[in-house]
Amino acid sequence: MIASLDVIEVLLALCLMTTALLCLFDRHLVRACCCFGVFTLSMALAWLTLGAPWLAIAEAIIGALLTVPCFFYALGIFPASSSALPRYDHFKEPLTRGMTRTLLALAWCVMVGTVIRFVLPAMVYSPLEHPLLFVGVVIVATAMGAFAWHRHLLRRLLAFNVMGSGVFLLLAGMAGTSVQGQALITIGLVVAWLGSLLSALLIRTLYLREGPAALLGASEPQESKQ
Amino acid sequence: MMWRFGLADSTFEPLLTSHWALAIALCLPLVLGGLAAVWPPKRMWVVALACAPLLTSGLLLLVDFTQIGLLRWQGEVLGVSIGLRLNGVSILLLLLTQWLGAASALYTPGLLNVSPPERLARWLWPLMGVVVSALSLVWLATDLITLYLALELMGLAAVGMLLLSGKTPALFASMRYLLLTLVGSLAYLLGVALLLGYWGQVDLAGLAQVVEPGPVTWVAAALIGGGLALKAALFPLHAWLSPVHASAWTPVSALHAGLVVKASLFVLLQLWSILLPDTFWAPRLVAWMGMLAIIWGGLIAWRAESLKTLVASSTVAQLGYLMVVFPLLLGPNVGPLAKALAWEGFWLQLMGHALAKAAMFLAAGNLILATGETTLKGLAGCSRKLPLSLLVFGIASVTLMGLPPSAGFTAKWLLLQAMVISQQWWAVAALLIGTLLTAAYVFRFFRYSFMETAPRHHYQPLSPGMDIIALCLALAAFVLGLLAHFPLELLHGGSL
Numbered sequence: 001m002i003a004s005l006d007v008i009e010v011l012l013a014l015c016l017m018t019t020a021l022l023c024l025f026d027r028h029l030v031r032a033c034c035c036f037g038v039f040t041l042s043m044a045l046a047w048l049t050l051g052a053p054w055l056a057i058a059e060a061i062i063g064a065l066l067t068v069p070c071f072f073y074a075l076g077i078f079p080a081s082s083s084a085l086p087r088y089d090h091f092k093e094p095l096t097r098g099m100t101r102t103l104l105a106l107a108w109c110v111m112v113g114t115v116i117r118f119v120l121p122a123m124v125y126s127p128l129e130h131p132l133l134f135v136g137v138v139i140v141a142t143a144m145g146a147f148a149w150h151r152h153l154l155r156r157l158l159a160f161n162v163m164g165s166g167v168f169l170l171l172a173g174m175a176g177t178s179v180q181g182q183a184l185i186t187i188g189l190v191v192a193w194l195g196s197l198l199s200a201l202l203i204r205t206l207y208l209r210e211g212p213a214a215l216l217g218a219s220e221p222q223e224s225k226q
Numbered sequence: 227m228m229w230r231f232g233l234a235d236s237t238f239e240p241l242l243t244s245h246w247a248l249a250i251a252l253c254l255p256l257v258l259g260g261l262a263a264v265w266p267p268k269r270m271w272v273v274a275l276a277c278a279p280l281l282t283s284g285l286l287l288l289v290d291f292t293q294i295g296l297l298r299w300q301g302e303v304l305g306v307s308i309g310l311r312l313n314g315v316s317i318l319l320l321l322l323t324q325w326l327g328a329a330s331a332l333y334t335p336g337l338l339n340v341s342p343p344e345r346l347a348r349w350l351w352p353l354m355g356v357v358v359s360a361l362s363l364v365w366l367a368t369d370l371i372t373l374y375l376a377l378e379l380m381g382l383a384a385v386g387m388l389l390l391s392g393k394t395p396a397l398f399a400s401m402r403y404l405l406l407t408l409v410g411s412l413a414y415l416l417g418v419a420l421l422l423g424y425w426g427q428v429d430l431a432g433l434a435q436v437v438e439p440g441p442v443t444w445v446a447a448a449l450i451g452g453g454l455a456l457k458a459a460l461f462p463l464h465a466w467l468s469p470v471h472a473s474a475w476t477p478v479s480a481l482h483a484g485l486v487v488k489a490s491l492f493v494l495l496q497l498w499s500i501l502l503p504d505t506f507w508a509p510r511l512v513a514w515m516g517m518l519a520i521i522w523g524g525l526i527a528w529r530a531e532s533l534k535t536l537v538a539s540s541t542v543a544q545l546g547y548l549m550v551v552f553p554l555l556l557g558p559n560v561g562p563l564a565k566a567l568a569w570e571g572f573w574l575q576l577m578g579h580a581l582a583k584a585a586m587f588l589a590a591g592n593l594i595l596a597t598g599e600t601t602l603k604g605l606a607g608c609s610r611k612l613p614l615s616l617l618v619f620g621i622a623s624v625t626l627m628g629l630p631p632s633a634g635f636t637a638k639w640l641l642l643q644a645m646v647i648s649q650q651w652w653a654v655a656a657l658l659i660g661t662l663l664t665a666a667y668v669f670r671f672f673r674y675s676f677m678e679t680a681p682r683h684h685y686q687p688l689s690p691g692m693d694i695i696a697l698c699l700a701l702a703a704f705v706l707g708l709l710a711h712f713p714l715e716l717l718h719g720g721s722l
Binding site: 111112114115118119120140147153156157160163164167170171174175176178179180181183184187188191192194195198199202203205206209210214 | 304305306370371374375378382385386389394397398400401404405408409411412415416418419420422423424426428440441442445446
């Protein structure tokens with residue numbers, strides 16, 4: 001089985017996995033955003049190996065050229081401004097809440113894993129036959145967990161974007177890169193970009209108005225400043 | 227269930243006028259929104275003139291539907307086939323969308339004239355246009371790709387509209403809503419991926435023919451259901467709804483609570499009726515959550531401090547009524563009579579609530595704008611100066627409570643009949659408790675508003691049009707109950 005593994009796909013899968021994990025769990029926000037840039041470029045390469053060149057171009061343009069600048073804008077690095085966001089996220093979630101969320105993410109991972117068994121029966125005998133699909137499951141589950149764990153708005157936004165890419169990988173892995181699949185993924189990419197753009201504008205505005213406390217998405221009612 | 231959603235083949239081709247009317251209904255809101263962003267309208271009659279062709283297109287489609295029955299369009303864009311259909315439910319919801327959208331648009335110039343000038347105000351128009359277009363597409367679409375596109379456009383534009391008031395709490399609430407709605411759409415997309423991977427179909431009619439119960443279908447239905455329930459603010463996932471409405475502009479709230487939330491519910495019902503016909507547990511679970519929603523939403527509205535929170539929490543409870551009907555629409559062992567009654571009651575309740583909730587938000591907005599107070603205590607004694615707004619609020623709450631002869635009464639009558647026939651006593655109890663709770667929170671507000679000992683405020687005069695629009699919507703919800711036979715005939719028109 002191992003002999004039939006495509007070396008390029010395995011390398012890509014490993015690259016995707018590492019950059020996704022770094023992007024999700026690095027507390028240094030600039031580094032995390034840079035990792036997201038590398039992650040999208042590897043995604044574009046993954047589309048190329050899956051035989052969807054147009055999707056690769058769309059991913060490279062929308063992901064690397066349009067979405068990553070949104071994050072740097074939210075961080076206050078691009079365009080350079082005096083009121084950049086703090087580089088580190090020091091917030092620590094209480095352990096009990098974190099545990100329940102992690103368990104939920106794990107349960108989710110098991111559920112999707114079982115279903116993929118039905119969609120692609122070959123996966124049962126050689127789970128590593130489709131490394132990209134395998135990585136997709138893990139990325140979505142981890143990103144889901146990270147989305148639930150983090151309170152920092154920018155890190156939740158990053159987690160959403162990584163989760164989106166994982167879902168696209170799953171979609172392409174299960175449905176192949178048919179026209180319908182490519183249409184769904186392209187719509188998803190555009191939506192993710194628009195959502196990131198809107199979120200980046202919101203994070204920046206909230207930070208300028210309310211200071212660092214706003215970055216944790218403080219939902220307690222506050223006095224509105226006109 | 228398939229014919230109910232118009233997924234059968236149509237007998238006749240659409241007429242030439244229907245093609246034009248469809249194009250106008252889908253594209254004109256976008257064009258008008260763009261034009262209004264460049265030249266923001268300052269007067270109500272300009273908006274009325276601009277909305278007239280849109281409303282005409284809806285009426286033309288209605289006429290064509292009554293003449294030739296189910297209409298279908300098939301097209302292909304870049305190799306992806308796209309299907310649209312117009313059946314009884316879609317035409318009713320399309321008309322509702324156009325009239326509610328027009329009412330919100332008519333209300334807006336009055337609001338912008340009296341509120342302090344906001345930098346982002348002109349963005350409201352294009353976003354409103356996108357929401358109306360996307361909603362129309364949701365009612366018409368018959369394949370998973372178009373539905374995804376329409377839901378996403380609607381969701382993003384709705385978030386944009388809700389944060390335009392620019393207050394900090396509104397921004398916090400919108401940020402939370404944005405992240406949740408994006409994650410909800412990823413769940414939906416993953417469900418679609420499973421369906422596409424296993425059955426190879428994205429067309430709803432084709433999917434209905436090949437789909438079989440099994441783990442893949444159940445998990446796909448669960449993912450799609452979870453994602454859409456999050457977007458539709460169904461009970462345990464409703465927490466984002468009240469904060470979002472608390473500081474948004476009133477016409478935006480009216481459009482959002484009236485229609486945007488229900489579009490996700492519509493898609494949920496449509497997809498589950500394909501994926502999970504005659505399953506026992508899934509609709510039951512939704513119904514139990516609906517019962518909790520009725521009680522929880524009612525209690526929150528009853529204890530609410532501010533008027534907007536009251537109206538928004540009542541949306542959670544009213545969505546509960548729609549959730550309680552799920553076992554009758556989807557479950558096994560339901561007789562044909564009960565199923566038909568539940569089907570009629572469901573859509574009548576949805577339409578009545580959309581009209582009444584929009585009227586209630588506009589009336590509440592008028593009260594808040596005129597007095598400058600948002601809390602119930604602050605609004606005490608407002609009956610002396612603002613009787614008309616209060617009257618509109620009263621008429622709208624008659625529909626929400628379900629007193630005769632409003633649409634709420636007729637809908638609940640149909641639903642109760644269906645529930646008694648199929649012996650769903652828990653649902654009957656939930657419906658009755660919900661009515662009592664609605665009365666409790668509505669009369670709590672009225673008790674404050676008629677207080678004679680309250681201090682007198684300075685009142686901001688509002689343009690009379692703002693009250694008249696709200697009154698028209700409230701009366702429409704009221705009259706819909708009396709003239710219910712007309713929409714109900716349309717709902718059956720799909721069965722021919």
